[in-house]
Amino acid sequence: MAVIGKIREKSALLMIIIGVAMLAFILGDLFQSGQSFFGGDNSVGEIGGDNISAIDFNNQYEIAISRWEMQNKSAATEEIRESLLEQVWNDIVREKVVVSQINELGIAVSPQELFDMIQGNDPHPQVKQAFSNPQTGEFNPAQVLQFLKSLETMPVENKNQWLLFEDGIQKERVSSKYFNLIKKGFYAPTAFAKRTQQEQEEKRSISFVAKRYNLVADSTISVTEEEKLAYYKEHKNEYKQDASRTIEYVKFDVTPSTVDIEETKKWITDATVEFKSSTNDSAYVMFNSDVPFDANFYSKNNMPYVADSNFFSSEVGTTVGPFEEGNALVVAKLTGVKMVPDSVKARHILLKSTEPGDSTAYFKLDSIKNVIQKGGKFDEIAKTTSEDVGSAIEGGDLGWFKEGQMVPEFNDACFNGKKGDLTIVRTQFGFHLIEITAQGDKVKKVQVGKIYRNIEPSNATFDEIFAKASTFYSTNNSSESFTKATESGEVFKLVADVKASDKTIAGLDSPRELIRWAFKGEKGEISAPFQFGQSFVVAHLAEIREEGIAPIEQVEIQVELGAKKKKKAEMFINEMKGFTNLQELASKIGGTVEAANDVAFANYSVPVMGQEPRIIGMIPTLKKGQMSIPLEGQTGVFVVLVNEVTSAPAVTDYSSYKIQLEQMYGNNANRAFEALQNKFGVTDERYKFY
Numbered sequence: 001m002a003v004i005g006k007i008r009e010k011s012a013l014l015m016i017i018i019g020v021a022m023l024a025f026i027l028g029d030l031f032q033s034g035q036s037f038f039g040g041d042n043s044v045g046e047i048g049g050d051n052i053s054a055i056d057f058n059n060q061y062e063i064a065i066s067r068w069e070m071q072n073k074s075a076a077t078e079e080i081r082e083s084l085l086e087q088v089w090n091d092i093v094r095e096k097v098v099v100s101q102i103n104e105l106g107i108a109v110s111p112q113e114l115f116d117m118i119q120g121n122d123p124h125p126q127v128k129q130a131f132s133n134p135q136t137g138e139f140n141p142a143q144v145l146q147f148l149k150s151l152e153t154m155p156v157e158n159k160n161q162w163l164l165f166e167d168g169i170q171k172e173r174v175s176s177k178y179f180n181l182i183k184k185g186f187y188a189p190t191a192f193a194k195r196t197q198q199e200q201e202e203k204r205s206i207s208f209v210a211k212r213y214n215l216v217a218d219s220t221i222s223v224t225e226e227e228k229l230a231y232y233k234e235h236k237n238e239y240k241q242d243a244s245r246t247i248e249y250v251k252f253d254v255t256p257s258t259v260d261i262e263e264t265k266k267w268i269t270d271a272t273v274e275f276k277s278s279t280n281d282s283a284y285v286m287f288n289s290d291v292p293f294d295a296n297f298y299s300k301n302n303m304p305y306v307a308d309s310n311f312f313s314s315e316v317g318t319t320v321g322p323f324e325e326g327n328a329l330v331v332a333k334l335t336g337v338k339m340v341p342d343s344v345k346a347r348h349i350l351l352k353s354t355e356p357g358d359s360t361a362y363f364k365l366d367s368i369k370n371v372i373q374k375g376g377k378f379d380e381i382a383k384t385t386s387e388d389v390g391s392a393i394e395g396g397d398l399g400w401f402k403e404g405q406m407v408p409e410f411n412d413a414c415f416n417g418k419k420g421d422l423t424i425v426r427t428q429f430g431f432h433l434i435e436i437t438a439q440g441d442k443v444k445k446v447q448v449g450k451i452y453r454n455i456e457p458s459n460a461t462f463d464e465i466f467a468k469a470s471t472f473y474s475t476n477n478s479s480e481s482f483t484k485a486t487e488s489g490e491v492f493k494l495v496a497d498v499k500a501s502d503k504t505i506a507g508l509d510s511p512r513e514l515i516r517w518a519f520k521g522e523k524g525e526i527s528a529p530f531q532f533g534q535s536f537v538v539a540h541l542a543e544i545r546e547e548g549i550a551p552i553e554q555v556e557i558q559v560e561l562g563a564k565k566k567k568k569a570e571m572f573i574n575e576m577k578g579f580t581n582l583q584e585l586a587s588k589i590g591g592t593v594e595a596a597n598d599v600a601f602a603n604y605s606v607p608v609m610g611q612e613p614r615i616i617g618m619i620p621t622l623k624k625g626q627m628s629i630p631l632e633g634q635t636g637v638f639v640v641l642v643n644e645v646t647s648a649p650a651v652t653d654y655s656s657y658k659i660q661l662e663q664m665y666g667n668n669a670n671r672a673f674e675a676l677q678n679k680f681g682v683t684d685e686r687y688k689f690y
Contacts, residue, residue, distance in 0.1 A: 044689060047096040048680040054689055061088045073428060082503065085690055097676040107177050109170045117169060119144060124169045147389045155352065182672045186665035193654035196661060199601040201648035204619055207595050209586045211572045212636035213565050223563040231563040232552045239550040244499050245518040246543035250491045252469040252536040254457045261455055268322045268329040268453045276319045281335040281449045290328065291452040297338055297445035311446045328452045336447035341439035344414040347378060347396035350388040352430035361431040365424050369433055372422060378435055457534065469529040469536035479524035482540045500687035509533030519687050572637035576630040582641055610635060
């Protein structure tokens, strides 16, 4: 049970991180046209000039969900589905841009290498983790061999999980080889290390005079359209942007009305009377509460909520409430009291059985139980019989565990029994023969049944708010009328800037539909009311920004401010020309002479001066006693005088500088995947469907 669980966990992890073999062809023939599912636009993106079919992608996505649900025996949550959506896309991208490079280079994992990764002297870390003692963390090589020997007799599902696990670690190893190959291709020559040492260690003490741009108000500077256009063309690369949309929207929240609240109070008052006299508390909670019945028993230390009365000194049937808890009215009833161990130590023998009507394993365990009761050694039988390989090697011993750590049937047998009991129970894993070998001290635990009635808006309230949102839409369904209504104070306007891949907008519940609408619509479009949880939204597509260089209209404010700053710089440079003495210059412009020490080319910023990369880069070009011409910086215009130059100390060992460079190169190598995507050209248009 332990090892299979770990392999299942690791194989799921590897699917997400590394990717698994593509299976789209299985369902491909079923959806040849794709029109009924995805309309005429049958592409979720493009990689290297190849369109990625929406049908093929969705097939792989559905297969990934099905595989996850089979492995985890539960329905995939929204978060899991989002993770699998990313996994499938990343798998396809990697297959196109990375695997093609790996195949071209001939990188592979040999059978001997795979053997070493599983059974060798230094197994793969995930193999070590899967076959380690959960109590000690010690890796057990013998357990690996025992598992592999028993693989052929295991159910097909478990065998397939292991094969998937093997495939995953092979893919991870191949990928690691490829990126390590890139990383090792970077080299830091001694000449580069010497230059780095000089850039960091050659220091200058300087004096400077600065005239900051903020001394002149922007409102006093005028720029022509030609000057703005010239500035825009000169600085185009500063206006690179990702595709995004600006959504303005009005939100109509649905909140419980006074009538809704009063009806909830009346309902919980009536339910309290019925609950007090109920003889089947769990059934009453199941049919009447907005929260399921909690059958667990809790001690004082782990009670998940605070009751209004001391249930630990009350009689069964004691009822408290109604009282408020969060957004609900609640009545609580003491439904059970028992003395149970605080922990249990047990061992088991597992025989797997997945067929509902198959009781063969039960009868086999019943025979084993008789043998043990007549003197048979439990641990020896467990080692040769149990199909939970992880505990079998320990004689079936599971160690100590708290209540709730095991699956419910197993848990109840251990905590409701007594030391020495031999019990057969069935769980999702099969049939278990359990022996309770020790129990901790007994503590008092209580079971509390609670009736929750959420204070929620009624259908009539929803209809009323929807009608309000619809009326707003019908009277403000143009860009002009929407803007006028939201600027008049009639309603409160919210604004969100979103990218195509965004999943959230603050204050809205699962707003993907709104984001998809924004990326399909035209500028100025008004949406009909969307419902997100307990809110209705009417949206206005206020701005569309496409990937690339933003058009001047979208960055007009930034361009105008930049053009004004440039004009100030030109004015200041003319004003500060021709001086040979900093003090005279400072007096002329009404400034002061400032100073800074230990200025090096490698500095990110300089005290007093701030982050001025262009100025900092110019300072090392000046000799002692030399004064610069006026230099245009980010925050002002600077004139710099070098007072002292301290040469970099002479060194013979440049290894530390080489390490710095190699670390920097290594970080660059880590961006190889991003570079490959840029090379191939990857366009992600999943937002059209998901």
